[in-house]
Amino acid sequence: MNGIHDMGGRHGFGRIVREDDEPTFHTAWEGRVRTIASLLLVKGCFNIDSFRHAIERLEPSAYLTHGYYGRWLGGLETLVRELGEKLAVGRVAGGVQAEREASTLPRFAGGDAVRTRNLQPSGHTRLPAYARDKRGEIGHCYGAWVFPDSNAHDRGEDPQHLYSVRFEGRELWGEAAEPGTCVQLDLFESYLEPA
Amino acid sequence: MSEHAQDPDPMALRTEALEALLSEKGLVDAEAIDAVIARYEEDIGPMNGARVVARAWTDADFKRRLLEDATSAIAELDMGGAQTEHLVVLENGPRIHNVVVCTLCSCYPWAVLGLPPSWYKDPAYRSRVVREPRSVLREMGLELPADSEIRVWDSSAEVRYMVLPERPAGTEGLAENELSLIVTRDSMIGVAKAASETPKP
Numbered sequence: 001m002n003g004i005h006d007m008g009g010r011h012g013f014g015r016i017v018r019e020d021d022e023p024t025f026h027t028a029w030e031g032r033v034r035t036i037a038s039l040l041l042v043k044g045c046f047n048i049d050s051f052r053h054a055i056e057r058l059e060p061s062a063y064l065t066h067g068y069y070g071r072w073l074g075g076l077e078t079l080v081r082e083l084g085e086k087l088a089v090g091r092v093a094g095g096v097q098a099e100r101e102a103s104t105l106p107r108f109a110g111g112d113a114v115r116t117r118n119l120q121p122s123g124h125t126r127l128p129a130y131a132r133d134k135r136g137e138i139g140h141c142y143g144a145w146v147f148p149d150s151n152a153h154d155r156g157e158d159p160q161h162l163y164s165v166r167f168e169g170r171e172l173w174g175e176a177a178e179p180g181t182c183v184q185l186d187l188f189e190s191y192l193e194p195a
Numbered sequence: 196m197s198e199h200a201q202d203p204d205p206m207a208l209r210t211e212a213l214e215a216l217l218s219e220k221g222l223v224d225a226e227a228i229d230a231v232i233a234r235y236e237e238d239i240g241p242m243n244g245a246r247v248v249a250r251a252w253t254d255a256d257f258k259r260r261l262l263e264d265a266t267s268a269i270a271e272l273d274m275g276g277a278q279t280e281h282l283v284v285l286e287n288g289p290r291i292h293n294v295v296v297c298t299l300c301s302c303y304p305w306a307v308l309g310l311p312p313s314w315y316k317d318p319a320y321r322s323r324v325v326r327e328p329r330s331v332l333r334e335m336g337l338e339l340p341a342d343s344e345i346r347v348w349d350s351s352a353e354v355r356y357m358v359l360p361e362r363p364a365g366t367e368g369l370a371e372n373e374l375s376l377i378v379t380r381d382s383m384i385g386v387a388k389a390a391s392e393t394p395k396p
Contacts (some may be wrong), residue, residue, distance in 0.1 A: 008298030010322040018314045024236045029210040031232040039223050068316045098353045126351045162352050178329045181345045186352035
């Protein structure tokens, strides 16, 4: 989805603010939220892709103002509410390890010129908006992995080949790009077509 | 004048309610949660990553294996954890500087670096480092040569990235365990060079 979470390249968020000697958790509730999420994921109550997508679906002002664990809390509440009576241990098969055996050969190889498709799904995707319809070069194939766009919506794992793809700064940001910069993204085969 | 009771934090209240609901369903229990929190606070941190870096600096064969297949290489040091991540280590050098981000959420190699700092997960870093890495690094205190190439790795899938920073000059006399004390977390994200001063406590 073209949600508030898809932040790469956005202007307006100001300076990077760092906290000296930041504690692992600022409050007790942060630690409990983190742990509850981990426990439910390990138990297979839902999968990591559904969890991420639940966070993406937060009301935008909540996403921006509730803090990192506030987002996790909102995501958990969403999933618990939506699952209702179906919330249970092991509802989801496969656990958290996402590598899978490939059933097809990779379509692309290192050095191939590719173009990301102009995908604009309303659901979960791991193709950021800043990298759609952009020309890149395949670096490396990581084998087949669970496909988040499908898995987040309980439409099955649909394993696809995953590639490290390089994009020149100018390709992404035009004349505003800093010289000598590039972005490497890990992208699924269905996001790509030959350039 | 009477003291007002502090308004309860709504996040704390919501967390309590969520935990109560899940506890009633038998999905979580308070003691298990307490134990895991203690692990996060006490056992997990960047010391594992620092050990990997120090080993790579002092053992050329290990470094080669690390750059080829980091997941297997760190297993040699008994690292990897229950949720074994597919780890890739990126070597920084005088002409090429790698830096890691997750623009879409907060993906981070926490098995070797511990939990990420807030700045890594917040909008300013996530939005800016892909678009203007040189400016972001300068703002964070790292000035790179104008002719160096900067590669920003956006962790958009389940592969996790860690930077192998350059070994600082003047550390030739240090042993591996001493070297691990000077490797900072920020240098393994790519927003700082490894420090060459006194080890951090």
